[in-house]
Amino acid sequence: MSHSEQTAAQHGAHAHGDDHAHGSHHVLPRWLLLGTWAALMSLTGLTVFSAQYHLGAFDVPIAMTIATIKGLLVMLIFMHLAWDKGFHSVLIFGSLLFVWLFVGFLLIDRGQYQGSKTQFDRDVIQSQP
Amino acid sequence: MSHDHGHGDKPFLAHHFEDEDHQFDSGKLGIWVFLVTEILFFSGLFCAYAIYRSMHPEVFVFASKALDTKWGAINTCVLLFSSLTAAWAVRNAQLGQKNRLVMNLALTIACAFGFMGIKYVEYTHKFHVGLKPGDLYAPVEGAYPEKGHGHARAVTVALDHSADPEAHDVAHEAGAGEHPVQEAHAAAPEHAADGEHGHTMVPWDDPRVPTEIKNRLKIFFGIYFCMTGLHGIHVLLGIVVFFWLLGRAIRGHFTPTYYGPVDFSALYWHLVDLIWIYLFPLLYLIH
Numbered sequence: 001m002s003h004s005e006q007t008a009a010q011h012g013a014h015a016h017g018d019d020h021a022h023g024s025h026h027v028l029p030r031w032l033l034l035g036t037w038a039a040l041m042s043l044t045g046l047t048v049f050s051a052q053y054h055l056g057a058f059d060v061p062i063a064m065t066i067a068t069i070k071g072l073l074v075m076l077i078f079m080h081l082a083w084d085k086g087f088h089s090v091l092i093f094g095s096l097l098f099v100w101l102f103v104g105f106l107l108i109d110r111g112q113y114q115g116s117k118t119q120f121d122r123d124v125i126q127s128q129p
Numbered sequence: 130m131s132h133d134h135g136h137g138d139k140p141f142l143a144h145h146f147e148d149e150d151h152q153f154d155s156g157k158l159g160i161w162v163f164l165v166t167e168i169l170f171f172s173g174l175f176c177a178y179a180i181y182r183s184m185h186p187e188v189f190v191f192a193s194k195a196l197d198t199k200w201g202a203i204n205t206c207v208l209l210f211s212s213l214t215a216a217w218a219v220r221n222a223q224l225g226q227k228n229r230l231v232m233n234l235a236l237t238i239a240c241a242f243g244f245m246g247i248k249y250v251e252y253t254h255k256f257h258v259g260l261k262p263g264d265l266y267a268p269v270e271g272a273y274p275e276k277g278h279g280h281a282r283a284v285t286v287a288l289d290h291s292a293d294p295e296a297h298d299v300a301h302e303a304g305a306g307e308h309p310v311q312e313a314h315a316a317a318p319e320h321a322a323d324g325e326h327g328h329t330m331v332p333w334d335d336p337r338v339p340t341e342i343k344n345r346l347k348i349f350f351g352i353y354f355c356m357t358g359l360h361g362i363h364v365l366l367g368i369v370v371f372f373w374l375l376g377r378a379i380r381g382h383f384t385p386t387y388y389g390p391v392d393f394s395a396l397y398w399h400l401v402d403l404i405w406i407y408l409f410p411l412l413y414l415i416h
Contacts, residue, residue: 025153025223027220027223027224028216028219028220030220033213033216033217033220034213036213036216037209037210037212037213040209040212041206041209044202044205044206044209044409047409047410047414048198048202048414051198051410051414051416054416059415059416063410063411063414064407064410066410067406067407067409067410070406071403071406071407074212074399074402074403074406075399075403077216078212078213078215078216078395078399079396079399079400084157085157087158088157088158088161091161091162091164091165092161092164092165092168094165095164095165095168095169096168098169098172099168099169099172099175102172102176103172103175103176103179106176106179106180107179107180107183110180110183110184111183
């Protein structure tokens with residue numbers, strides 16, 4: 001391989017990226033790979049740390065917020081969505097929206113029965129000798 | 130296009146694509162659509178989790194004691210590192226760095242085996258103490274180890290213990306006593322149906338607790354095994370895919386203009402990591 005060919009190969013990705021409006025051949029720099037990984041590890045530490053404390057109603061929202069930040073880091077950087085075609089983001093975030101609706105509507109529906117369920121538990125436990 | 134594979138000096142360019150970018154873009158769209166189906170596929174299990182946890186938070190608080198946070202955290206780190214090596218492998222393929230590509234693919238496979246090894250240790254322990262899925266659920270004595278506050282905490286569990294200081298008082302008093310188990314048992318019935326704050330407490334270890342309520346614990350393990358099991362199957366499939374990539378990388382198939390398979394497999398691997406990012410706090414970090 002001649003020097004010019006080697007250079008072309010090394011920069012081929014960039015050259016092809018320039019041909020497209022969305023640059024689907026973006027190469028992640030080393031600092032960004034390592035920085036993202038370090039952030040993910042720190043957030044894992046944070047979620048384990050925060051779980052040591054009893055924050056009551058905030059437990060689940062805090063854990064889910066940290067998980068979502070981690071998920072966004074993975075999707076936007078490791079999965080290249082930040083530099084990828086917008087349509088791929090529409091697909092994936094669209095599916096996540098439907099998951100959110102799916103879970104959300106089920107929880108709204110289930111919330112209607114909370115009182116009767118709790119009363120049932122009390123009755124069953126109290127009825128024991 | 131004189132022969133089957135079409136494009137002369139581009140052995141991996143399929144004949145139905147105009148050029149390498151056309152092939153790459155088509156593959157990329159395909160993998161993203163596949164990942165969408167994967168997310169929707171897993172969402173059913175997340176719904177089951179959400180419904181059951183909202184109905185019976187006390188089941189999750191108690192049953193998750195059987196999961197070891199240490200192993201869950203280590204496995205999270207293992208998967209995050211494998212995501213790093215997978216993303217780095219894509220960079221290596223884009224830049225035509227064959228040896229580093231092979232190394233990063235091998236590291237990813239090693240991490241995947243590490244993850245499954247730890248899962249094997251966890252599953253084996255659960256089966257050993259009888260915490261099996263479905264009707265096989267039959268916990269032995271001590272199947273629910275203690276985390277932190279001594280035995281009494283396992284005995285008296287509030288639906289929303291942080292809002293109910295009484296539960297903690299009972300737990301600490303009982304734990305400080307000479308016979309914590311008996312004292313806690315004695316304390317349990319009167320608090321079992323404490324309706325003052327609208328929270329039901331279930332004294333799981335009390336023999337008087339009816340079986341129909343105790344059996345709710347097995348639903349947690351049904352959910353646990355389904356979610357981590359389906360995730361584990363995806364890790365196993367990832368191992369197969371990455372071995373295939375490794376073989377092709379060693380044979381020098383991937384170039385800066387043909388690295389689609391590395392990119393697409395890495396996307397799949399990141400999704401597997403993404404699902405675990407949610408599973409870890411949802412299953413292991415409950416209290």
